[in-house]
Amino acid sequence: MTIFAALISIGIMALVFGAILGYAAIRFKVESDPLVEQIDEILPQTQCGQCGYPGCRPYAEAIANGDDINKCPPGGEATIKNLADLMGVEPKPLDEAHGSEDVKKVAFIREDECIGCTKCIQACPVDAIIGAAKHMHTVIEDECTGCDLCVDPCPVDCIDMIPLTQTTASWRWQLESIPVKQVS
């Protein structure tokens, strides 16, 4: 008798909770895929397209749908590690087919050589190049993601990718300068 009472009561509770959960699933439904947002947060937003997708968000969507996490050279190992943590998979080495990790660079237009063709302006994914037709163009250094996309369209090859110089603001204390001696 007690067994039946327990079974019935537990069964009723299961139904009640099931109903609550079912309601909550409908009532508090999240519209967009939060995973895509999270992946997009991790990606470096270079918008370079080296992964084979037109921008970081499409790649984030692809990862969410099961694509490899090691196709982002600008992000490098750090991004792969973060993605691996997020996706719960093993980190892989960077896929060399998509390029290799490099120091952060920004585009620089040699302005006296610029002919003002606006091709680089059209290529820039983040609108970091200003200028007008037949007028010299220039790169807004702060906005440049170093994606390289403006280099190829330039008909006079006047765009250089210059590595970012370190400033006192971006300088990082070096542990190596501390005499650390490992004690065996």
Place this chain on the structure above:
Amino acid sequence: MYNQYDDIVNRLNQDRLWDFPGGVHPPEFKTLSNQKDIARIPMPAKLYVTVKQHIGVEGNLVVEVGDRVLKGQALTRSSNPFSVPVHAPSSGTVTHIGPHVSAHPSGIKELSVEISTDEFEKWIELNPILDYQQKPKAQIVEAICNAGISGMGGAGFPTHIKASPKKDVEFLIVNGVECEPYISSDDRLMREHAWQIRQGIDVLVHLLSPKMVIVAIEDNKPEAIEAMQVACQENAKYRVVSIPTKYPAGGEKQLIQVLTNREVPGRGLPIDVGVIMHNVGTCYAIADAIFSGKPLIERVVTLTGEAFKRPQNVWAPIGTPISHLLEFGQYREHKQRQAKVIMGGPMMGFDVINADVPVVKITNCILAPSAAEVAEPGPEQPCIRCSACADACPASLLPQQLFWHSKAKEYDKAQDYNLFDCIECGACAYVCPSEIPLVHYYRIAKSDIRNQQHEKDQADKARERFEARKARLEREQKEREEKHAKAAEARRQAMSEKGSDAKDKIAAALARAKAKKQGTASDAASTEDAASASVTKTPESSQTVKQDKVAAAIARAKAKRAAAKAQLSETPDAVPAQPEAQEKPSEVKKEKVAIAIAKAKAKREAAKAARAKELDKQSTETVTAEPTSKEDSKVNAKSDKDTKVAAAIAKAKAKRQLQKAQQEAPVAEGKSAPKPSSAKKATKPAESKQQETPELTAAQIRKQKVEAAVAKAKEKNLQAKAKRDAAKKAKLQAQSEKDEN
């Protein structure tokens, strides 16, 4: 909320203070340098004035290489409120502007102005504000800003911002604590220039109107305390407080805690708890700026450490290279195991990269310790969780937890432990039995976090811009499509409004173009078939005329086809018809008269049409001379059309009459049929021929007719084929024209 003002005043009246947690008591070594007066050093031959010497934004350079500058002349200027200028510390010439090693642990080169000094040390014109109490506060704040004064205690915060707070100030604390070992620059300054420091305080009091002014000095500087007490005794609002010696009591937050027991919030400023704090050196500089108009171009620097033969305080011009100071203090490298010069104190200072590093506004000490003074740091050993660091931390943090997380690069966890509240005082590392360089780990973690944050900000910005661009491109695409749709709609509407008129025009233009193209081909054909009644007229340049020709040709072709048909069917009867005609001469005569009348009519009309066409030709020729005026040509095309229509009507009439005549007298048909058409074509020979015809006598006519009929029949048999081809061509052309219409 926090301690009330009255409680604090009561407590201060009882000479009782609070305390901050933690703290350490390192050996002081202050007597090494504080025994002698502040010395004046010879002006160095070259000064390297770093453009950015404070927290905030650097100004824009206003001097160029080769410029002569006077002592106290501003080298930069900026309208940014977080910017203070730098000044030439001596008169001389700007010999170089470019990167020079900076007074920063990294030694990374920063933009600097190199000045080759001269011996004159000629001042720029100075503008003191002696009656500052009568002047508006904004003017005094501006004067402080223009004097290039930024906090001289260590952080380098622009002083004019701290001198114009938005909130009420209860306490103005003048920091003369100078808690770090070895350093004695503030100590000497207070001893020697207490009056001027007080003048600076007066200015700040005027600006801030605090309820109370506390001059805080550690109790290990009795001479300084005495000097300040003497200087401040006249004013009851000013209180000189001696605080217990403990490192780091001079830290802003720690000193506020000691004096008021108020805690500055983690991400807040002292003003959030009603306190403003200024360093004594800053007060001195303010007094200099207001009462003598001198900008901040020199400061007291302690040269200390046993590697100096003459350790003492000096007035060092901003931009003096360290090497010059080492020389003045008679630095002896052999006293050290390896060359080691520290800028700042032993706890918070950093090793200078080389001797070219210049003095900046926050440089308070150059320390060159001997080997005996500073023990070589031993090897880092594992943390034993002794928690000595936690006891020593003045900010009540958990240094070992921060250490673990910093070392493992778990920066989010380190931040959970309030890594950014660490003031990097070094007390934890000082007490660590395992000799772990804790502060270094924190600094690395902090700079990494800052860089990551910066990268994240950049990434967010890039994402924003990328998405904005995408949205813009989509919008532009849509707009373009809309515009095109609208334009197409407008075109359709215009078409339907103008109706057949516009349609006609377009059709006419198309036909013209086509006619021109085919003109050459048909011209060639017509020259070949010169003997036959030419399908097309003699070549003419005008398009419109050609069009007329085409129309005429069509009409002609039709007429001819009909004529040919009639002829073909009649030719066999042509010969037997002759005797019949001879049999009834009266009838023939009658017919002839009728024919003549018809011919004359046709001729008249043809002549009329020809005249009209001639006129048209002239007008169209003038038009073609100026092909740009399209409308004119269109108008002409229209008038041409009219004439064409007239010609066609005339032709039709003539034809009808002819056919009638032919039916009556089929013999006459052959001759008259081609005539009106040729007349319509405005070819003169045809006209003249036509004119001849009625003059001929009836017999001659008959004879000729017979002959002509025979010849024509022959000719026509031969040329029927060619004619049919030409007719076909014309028909095709007409068909295509019709299609296009």
